[in-house]
Amino acid sequence: MGLFDEVLKDTESLFLNEVMLDFSYQPKLVRHREEHQKYIASCLLPLLQKRNGKNLLISGPPGVGKTVCCKHVIEELKEYEDEIFIIYVNCWKKDTSYKLALEICSILGYKWIHNKRTDELFNEIKDIVNKKSLVIILDEVDKLQDFQLLYFLVEEIYRKSMLLITNEKDWASELEDRLKSRLILDNLDFEPYTLEQTRDILEERKKYAFVKNVFDESAFNLLVDKTYELKDIRIGLFLLREAGNFAERKALRKITIEHAQIAISQLKDYQKRNILNMEEEEKEIIELVKKNPDKNAQDLLNIYRKEISLRTLQRKLEDLSKSGIILKKEAISAQGAKTFIFSYGTIKRLDEF
Numbered sequence: 001m002g003l004f005d006e007v008l009k010d011t012e013s014l015f016l017n018e019v020m021l022d023f024s025y026q027p028k029l030v031r032h033r034e035e036h037q038k039y040i041a042s043c044l045l046p047l048l049q050k051r052n053g054k055n056l057l058i059s060g061p062p063g064v065g066k067t068v069c070c071k072h073v074i075e076e077l078k079e080y081e082d083e084i085f086i087i088y089v090n091c092w093k094k095d096t097s098y099k100l101a102l103e104i105c106s107i108l109g110y111k112w113i114h115n116k117r118t119d120e121l122f123n124e125i126k127d128i129v130n131k132k133s134l135v136i137i138l139d140e141v142d143k144l145q146d147f148q149l150l151y152f153l154v155e156e157i158y159r160k161s162m163l164l165i166t167n168e169k170d171w172a173s174e175l176e177d178r179l180k181s182r183l184i185l186d187n188l189d190f191e192p193y194t195l196e197q198t199r200d201i202l203e204e205r206k207k208y209a210f211v212k213n214v215f216d217e218s219a220f221n222l223l224v225d226k227t228y229e230l231k232d233i234r235i236g237l238f239l240l241r242e243a244g245n246f247a248e249r250k251a252l253r254k255i256t257i258e259h260a261q262i263a264i265s266q267l268k269d270y271q272k273r274n275i276l277n278m279e280e281e282e283k284e285i286i287e288l289v290k291k292n293p294d295k296n297a298q299d300l301l302n303i304y305r306k307e308i309s310l311r312t313l314q315r316k317l318e319d320l321s322k323s324g325i326i327l328k329k330e331a332i333s334a335q336g337a338k339t340f341i342f343s344y345g346t347i348k349r350l351d352e353f
Ligand SMILES: Nc1ncnc2c1ncn2[C@@H]1O[C@H](COP(=O)(O)OP(=O)(O)OP(=O)(O)O)[C@@H](O)[C@H]1O
Pocket: 022, 023, 024, 025, 026, 027, 029, 030, 031, 032, 033, 060, 061, 062, 063, 064, 065, 066, 067, 068, 069, 166, 167, 201, 233, 234, 237, 348
């Protein structure tokens, strides 16, 4: 073996298809959730017979496949799009009835939204949607700031199924009785995956994301164990990618246990750091990034207007992104040059960045 065989050439990568590790990537099959998918489908089934469907509250901790499962079911339902409107919205991104009304109008292709109030938008939506049936997924429903949309859906839409997704199992108990009694929610709880299920899911992603045989068995096993311990597949995907990145940065052809350990230590940093016990300046920088997402260091400096050099700001942004509090992403500037842009978020928001 030559001296340099272990080193990657600059045209080579350990990743075959890194997109497969994106949190938003929709896998072809959502394994180990077959029963959940059947149950969700059974709630929608009456719609195909022009009857009213069931409403479902889907709950469970983060990263256990709630969103991916619902999206998979609606993908299959799209065959019946002639009879059913299918709408997916995330209430973390759009957290008021007004924002959601605009979003729903946009999904339905309704453009005459200007100067219309929420109730007026709802009226338009009603006229469109009541011509067919409706499946609406309200993901992260606990982030909703008001319940006007829910009242509208239960009272004005005739044939529908509402799939409400949340981490909080008892979310509905807080609702007004008037709303609760109209919603009539069935419950579907998602338990964390077992160790073997976790392994199987990550194995599948690894197979498509990485070049064959680059992952040492022991490194992979360590990441599976960690993912199982934290009960969140999203963390597993993050760890696989980070371990791959570390090995690749060193231009190595193998991802070893050392890289897996570094990936895990990143995670520890991420979990340990707490915004509350940070320096004032760091907190300000986080606020700055929060209010001005997707900007590079120079743009942020222009907005910040404080006595700080570009270099120091860059270093602080770098530190904060290493500990996972803000997210860093490569982008192309208006001048066509490579740059890094920053955004506030946790691991969960990595793909929404
Ligand atoms: N059974 C599975 N097969 C393949 N990938 C999965 C499976 N379950 C979860 N994942 C992946 O793990 C990540 C997290 O899953 P998902 O987004 O569905 O979590 P969630 O339960 O909705 O979490 P949260 O409550 O934080 O929104 C996604 O990238 C998803 O593709």
